[in-house]
Amino acid sequence: MDSYEVAVIPGDGIGVEVVDAGLSVVERAAADAGFEVETTRFDWGTEHYLDRGEMMPDDGLDRLRGFDNIFLGAVGHPEVPDHVTLHGLLLPIRKGFDQYVCKRPNVLFEGIDSPLRGYGPGDIDFVVYRENTEGEYASVGGREHRGFDHETAVQSALFTRRGTERIVRAAFRAAAEREGHLTSITKSNAQAHSMVFWDDIVAEVSTEFPSVDVERLLVDAAAMDLIRRPHEFDVVVASNLFGDILTDIGAQITGSMGLAPSGNVHPGDANPSMFEPVHGSAPDIVGDGVANPLATVLSWSMLLDDLGETAAGDALWSAVVDQLAEESAPRTPDIGGTAGTEDVVADLRSRL
Ligand code: ATP
Numbered sequence: 001m002d003s004y005e006v007a008v009i010p011g012d013g014i015g016v017e018v019v020d021a022g023l024s025v026v027e028r029a030a031a032d033a034g035f036e037v038e039t040t041r042f043d044w045g046t047e048h049y050l051d052r053g054e055m056m057p058d059d060g061l062d063r064l065r066g067f068d069n070i071f072l073g074a075v076g077h078p079e080v081p082d083h084v085t086l087h088g089l090l091l092p093i094r095k096g097f098d099q100y101v102c103k104r105p106n107v108l109f110e111g112i113d114s115p116l117r118g119y120g121p122g123d124i125d126f127v128v129y130r131e132n133t134e135g136e137y138a139s140v141g142g143r144e145h146r147g148f149d150h151e152t153a154v155q156s157a158l159f160t161r162r163g164t165e166r167i168v169r170a171a172f173r174a175a176a177e178r179e180g181h182l183t184s185i186t187k188s189n190a191q192a193h194s195m196v197f198w199d200d201i202v203a204e205v206s207t208e209f210p211s212v213d214v215e216r217l218l219v220d221a222a223a224m225d226l227i228r229r230p231h232e233f234d235v236v237v238a239s240n241l242f243g244d245i246l247t248d249i250g251a252q253i254t255g256s257m258g259l260a261p262s263g264n265v266h267p268g269d270a271n272p273s274m275f276e277p278v279h280g281s282a283p284d285i286v287g288d289g290v291a292n293p294l295a296t297v298l299s300w301s302m303l304l305d306d307l308g309e310t311a312a313g314d315a316l317w318s319a320v321v322d323q324l325a326e327e328s329a330p331r332t333p334d335i336g337g338t339a340g341t342e343d344v345v346a347d348l349r350s351r352l
């Protein structure tokens, strides 16, 4: 029997709750498909930080290196600044394993109301490919600084040919596979160096994918159009900052943070990729047993697809779709139900 080794970092708050709940569903799906997922748990996160002053141990990356993939719940704590969680755990893993594709599907499922009037099941279905290792979040050799006079601050962005080509190419490949089209997001009118460079690379790479139509959109227009005409998007490729912002719009117009999955992907086998629900640790509902586990289950579906176990990945995705479509099925309060996390995963297991 095939067996995969997955490192699991439940993290904080509802991260722990949804990870535990999700695992029971994943194990069932794997058993049905005839393979095994062996998980190793790492209790890293803000508690580790409050105890020891670090989000994960110094050799954290080395300990994760040999795994096929990584699953993360959520990290965050009201008393720990966001930049500590980001720079202490998320960014080192994304950068350390060169997970340059942040992949976020945005699907409006049957049974879920979009806040946008007139949109129903299947009307919204696009995926964002966000550059995940450089761009506006890169450090450019210490050039960014606060002025000595405290009257200025400099923050740069780094766009490399290698970094831009590979995210653009990954997005084109996805668009070709979906037999769809690609929207490239920039701000080339204002950022005449980095974003014009990006546009040039999109034009070059597009010659490798003659079947894929490309649309170029300025990020402000894109923010507007994601609300005005979300049904027309298919694959979206964007820089680190723009992708970050647009994916939050995507999560909202498709219903709930509790439904949004994501992957930080290093294509190929050289490094593990990391999959995680988009939502945070949600301290307001922790311990209530009502955290929505569906974003976690959908993220596991992406993780299994990435391992090549697409039958099991599809089974998980379909179980979620079927559950949401069924009015009498249990659902958590964030999507209008009264059920708890456990009821939802028990129902999912029964659908597999
Ligand atoms: P963090 O500081 O870790 O980002 P957060 O409180 O900001 O945590 P978010 O994920 O940003 O958490 O979510 C905002 C709010 O949305 C939460 O406070 C919670 O009420 C709700 N929410 C998020 N995820 C879920 C979920 N899986 N199930 C139910 N409600 C959720």
Ligand code: MG
Binding pocket: 280
């Ligand atoms: Mg948050």
